[in-house]
Amino acid sequence: MYQEELKREVRELLRSRNAVLLAHNYMRDEIQEIADITGDSLALSQEAAATAAEVIVFCGVHFMAESASILAPEKVVLLPRLDAGCPMADMVSVEGLRELKGRHPGVPVVTYVNSSAAVKAESDICCTSANALRVVESLPDDEIIFVPDRNLGRYVARFSSKTFHFWEGFCPTHERMTTEGILRLKGEHPDALFVCHPECAPGIVELADHVCSTTGMYDWCRQSSARQFIIGTEAGILYRLRQENPEKEFILASPALFCPNMKLTSLEDIVHALQSMSPTVKVPEEIRSPARRALERMLAVPRD
Numbered sequence: 586m587y588q589e590e591l592k593r594e595v596r597e598l599l600r601s602r603n604a605v606l607l608a609h610n611y612m613r614d615e616i617q618e619i620a621d622i623t624g625d626s627l628a629l630s631q632e633a634a635a636t637a638a639e640v641i642v643f644c645g646v647h648f649m650a651e652s653a654s655i656l657a658p659e660k661v662v663l664l665p666r667l668d669a670g671c672p673m674a675d676m677v678s679v680e681g682l683r684e685l686k687g688r689h690p691g692v693p694v695v696t697y698v699n700s701s702a703a704v705k706a707e708s709d710i711c712c713t714s715a716n717a718l719r720v721v722e723s724l725p726d727d728e729i730i731f732v733p734d735r736n737l738g739r740y741v742a743r744f745s746s747k748t749f750h751f752w753e754g755f756c757p758t759h760e761r762m763t764t765e766g767i768l769r770l771k772g773e774h775p776d777a778l779f780v781c782h783p784e785c786a787p788g789i790v791e792l793a794d795h796v797c798s799t800t801g802m803y804d805w806c807r808q809s810s811a812r813q814f815i816i817g818t819e820a821g822i823l824y825r826l827r828q829e830n831p832e833k834e835f836i837l838a839s840p841a842l843f844c845p846n847m848k849l850t851s852l853e854d855i856v857h858a859l860q861s862m863s864p865t866v867k868v869p870e871e872i873r874s875p876a877r878r879a880l881e882r883m884l885a886v887p888r889d
């Protein structure tokens with residue numbers, strides 16, 4: 586009951602502040618339930634760039650709120666939990682990227698959006714898990730530097746003839762899956778299809794029937810005629826999968842698929858953020874301008 590009151594309070598505050606609530610697909614169920622838009626990193630950055638609202642409440646992690654601030658500098662971007670970071674994004678620094686660029690002069694940098702604004706500002710173009718191959722193939726160059734996710738980079742490289750220079754970053758949540766665990770689940774559920782995120786390690790990807798972004802999983806599982814799915818990404822995705830497909834069964838590929846940062850934000854935090862209009866995320870102009878170029882270049886890559 587208390588939760589229902591909080592949800593109502595959030596919706597009222599959103600109205601009175603002319604605010605939009607954007608939530609990543611990994612957020613807690615109750616936040617996904619009341620969000621204006623839920624989506625993957627690509628959909629949420631497109632929405633941040635397009636929304637008419639004056640305030641964006643970003644329920645996700647820090648780099649996502651930064652992207653919203655980069656694309657919509659005139660708006661107030663609230664990140665209800667400033668401590669919601671992304672360990673993968675923290676694995677690459679500006680200095681480290683400059684050093685890698687120094688070793689491959691003239692080679693363009695493709696940066697996964699799971700990165701800081703400052704790293705994006707050092708990059709030629711961004712990508713998400715939904716468009717990474719399209720982004721890579723949109724470049725005329727035969728060589729690219731790909732940061733920070735080694736797994737997404739290696740997955741994309743399988744479909745490209747370009748030479749890749751990787752950064753050895755990774756998502757600790759997705760890397761907690763084991764091949765033994767997947768093989769055991771496949772044995773227990775022989776009719777189930779296994780779908781996983783490209784942030785998974787290559788040995789896991791090898792076992793998958795399909796590899797895609799979080800929003801890609803909704804589409805693929807909805808369209809599939811299979812009845813059982815083993816899901817290889819963060820647990821938050823199960824909320825909408827189960828809602829949209831009540832007749833299908835979704836089995837999490839590992840109980841360790843739980844991103845602590847994605848689970849930090851609560852309804853209370855959102856109420857507090859909208860009442861106090863803090864904490865905000867604002868990217869300084871000298872970083873915003875080059876970072877925006879990299880993000881907008883990504884958004885301009887045509888869809889298939």
Ligand code: 13P
Pocket residue numbers: 610624625626627671699713714715756782784797798799800
């Ligand atoms: P997508 O929702 O873009 O697939 O990203 C997954 C992720 O790990 C976000 O932090």
Ligand code: SF4
Pocket residue numbers: 646670671672673674699756757758759784819844845846847
């Ligand atoms: Fe970062 Fe992985 Fe959490 Fe996504 S799931 S925010 S990549 S640690």
